Amino acid sequence: MxxxxxxxxxxxxxxxxxxxxxxxxxxxxxxxxxxxxxxxxxxxxxxxxxxxxxxxxxxxxxxxxxxxxxxxxxxxxxxxxxxxxxxxxxxxxxxxxxxxxxxxxxxxxxxxxxxxxxxxxxxxxxxxxxxxxxxxxxxxxxxxxxxxxxxxxxxxxxxxxRRAIKAKKRKKWEVLFFEDNFLNPLTEISVGKYRNPLEMVRLAPSAGNKQPWRILKEKDNNIFHFYWIIGKNMNYNKLHKVDMGIAVCHFDLTTKELGLKGEWTIKQDPPFNFNKFKYVITWEG
Ligand SMILES: Cc1cc2nc3c(=O)[nH]c(=O)nc-3n(C[C@H](O)[C@H](O)[C@H](O)COP(=O)(O)O)c2cc1C
Structure with missing residues (x-):
C-alpha cells in the first residue's frame, strides 16, 4: 500500500x-x-x-x-x-x-x-x-x-x-456470525484475527439495509461458510444475491489486505443444511 x-x-x-x-x-x-x-x-x-x-x-x-x-x-x-x-x-x-x-x-x-x-x-x-x-x-x-x-x-x-430504512444501524455480531451451528454465536474475541474481515461484512450496505448474510465458522478451523437467511416473503431474489456479492467483496478485500490466505469454493454438497438458511459460498483459510 x-x-x-x-x-x-x-x-x-x-x-x-x-x-x-x-x-x-x-x-x-x-x-x-x-x-x-x-x-x-x-x-x-x-x-x-x-x-x-x-x-x-x-x-x-x-x-x-x-x-x-x-x-x-x-x-x-x-x-x-x-x-x-x-x-x-x-x-x-x-x-x-x-x-x-x-x-x-x-x-x-x-x-x-x-x-x-x-x-x-x-x-x-x-x-x-x-x-x-x-x-x-x-x-x-x-x-x-x-x-x-x-x-x-x-x-x-x-x-x-435514511431514517426510514435505519441506514446507520447494523445488526449485532450475535445475530450475524456463528460457530459450528446457528444456535451458537461467534464472539469478537474468540475469532481473533478474523475479527476485522467479519466486522467489514457487518458494515456492508444491503438493499433496504436488510443485512441478509449469516456466516458460520467451523469449529477449530478457519473455514467460513456464507449463508443467506430465509425470511417471511423473502426469496433468494436478485437484490439479495447482489447483497451476498457485496459481503463476499468486503471479506475478500479485508483478508487480502491483512495477509490472511484463503480460497473461495462453492460446495456442491453444502456442508451444513439448515431449513432457514441458504448456502452460498465458503472461504477456507
Ligand atoms: C443491492 C442494493 C440495492 C439498493 N437499492 C436502493 C434503492 O433502490 N434506493 C435507495 O435509496 N437505496 C438503495 N440502496 C441503499 C441502501 O438502502 C443502503 O445501502 C442501506 O440502507 C445502508 O445505508 P448506507 O449505504 O448509508 O450504509 C441499495 C443498496 C444495495 C446494496
Whole structure:
C-alpha cells in the first residue's frame, strides 16, 4: 500500500450512501478519475463467471435536454448528480453475486477518491435508463449508482430516507456470525484475527439495509461458510444475491489486505443444511 492510499478498513468505514450531491458540474480531473477507475476495474470475483457477463457504462446528464433528464428519474431519491454508473449484466448462474462483488469494489474505489455514490436497485426508472445505454441482446441493467461530489449537507428527503430504512444501524455480531451451528454465536474475541474481515461484512450496505448474510465458522478451523437467511416473503431474489456479492467483496478485500490466505469454493454438497438458511459460498483459510 503506498503512503497516501487508505486501508480497505478505513474506506469501508467511511462509505455511506450519498443521495444529495453538489450541483456544480464535475471538473475535468474528476471526470478523468472516474473513467480511469471504470477502465481499471478487474471484472472477476470468487464466483468465477465469464468476464463478458458484466460491464459498466456512464450516463452523463449534463449533455441531455431538460425533458430527457426528467425521464431518467430516480423518483426524487437522488438530487444534484450529473453522472450515473450503469451496471449491465447478462444472465448466468452466479452473475448477480459476481456483479455485487465487482460493483462494490468500484464503489469503494470511488469512495477512496472522495466521490459520493449510492447503490440503486429499485428506485430508478429502469426502462428509461435502458434507453440511454447500448444494451445488447440478453443484457439487463441490474443496479446503477449516481456519482459526484457529495453535498456539504444532506437535504431533508435524504435524511428521511435514511431514517426510514435505519441506514446507520447494523445488526449485532450475535445475530450475524456463528460457530459450528446457528444456535451458537461467534464472539469478537474468540475469532481473533478474523475479527476485522467479519466486522467489514457487518458494515456492508444491503438493499433496504436488510443485512441478509449469516456466516458460520467451523469449529477449530478457519473455514467460513456464507449463508443467506430465509425470511417471511423473502426469496433468494436478485437484490439479495447482489447483497451476498457485496459481503463476499468486503471479506475478500479485508483478508487480502491483512495477509490472511484463503480460497473461495462453492460446495456442491453444502456442508451444513439448515431449513432457514441458504448456502452460498465458503472461504477456507
Ligand atoms: C443491492 C442494493 C440495492 C439498493 N437499492 C436502493 C434503492 O433502490 N434506493 C435507495 O435509496 N437505496 C438503495 N440502496 C441503499 C441502501 O438502502 C443502503 O445501502 C442501506 O440502507 C445502508 O445505508 P448506507 O449505504 O448509508 O450504509 C441499495 C443498496 C444495495 C446494496
Amino acid at each position: 503506498d503512503k497516501n492510499s487508505k486501508s480497505i478498513i478505513e474506506i469501508i468505514k467511511s462509505r455511506t450512501s450519498c443521495r444529495t450531491f453538489n450541483p456544480a458540474l464535475l471538473n475535468k480531473e474528476d471526470k478523468t478519475k472516474i473513467v480511469k477507475i471504470l477502465r481499471d476495474i478487474n471484472l472477476t470475483s470468487p464466483f468465477n463467471e465469464k468476464k463478458q457477463n458484466c460491464r459498466f457504462e456512464i450516463i452523463k446528464l449534463e449533455n441531455k435536454r431538460a425533458d430527457e433528464k426528467k425521464k431518467l428519474g430516480t423518483y426524487g431519491f437522488i438530487k444534484g448528480a450529473h453522472q450515473f454508473i450503469v451496471g449491465i449484466t447478462r444472465k448466468s448462474k452466479y452473475i448477480k453475486e459476481e456483479f455485487g462483488y465487482i460493483f462494490e469494489k468500484l464503489i469503494l474505489d470511488f469512495t477512496e477518491q472522495g466521490f459520493g455514490t449510492c447503490w440503486l436497485g429499485g428506485t430508478f426508472n429502469r426502462t428509461n435508463f435502458a434507453k440511454s445505454v447500448n444494451l445488447e441482446e440478453n443484457e439487463h441493467i441490474l443496479c446503477i449508482s449516481p456519482i459526484g461530489i457529495p453535498s456539504d449537507s444532506r437535504r431533508l428527503t435524504d435524511k428521511l430516507i
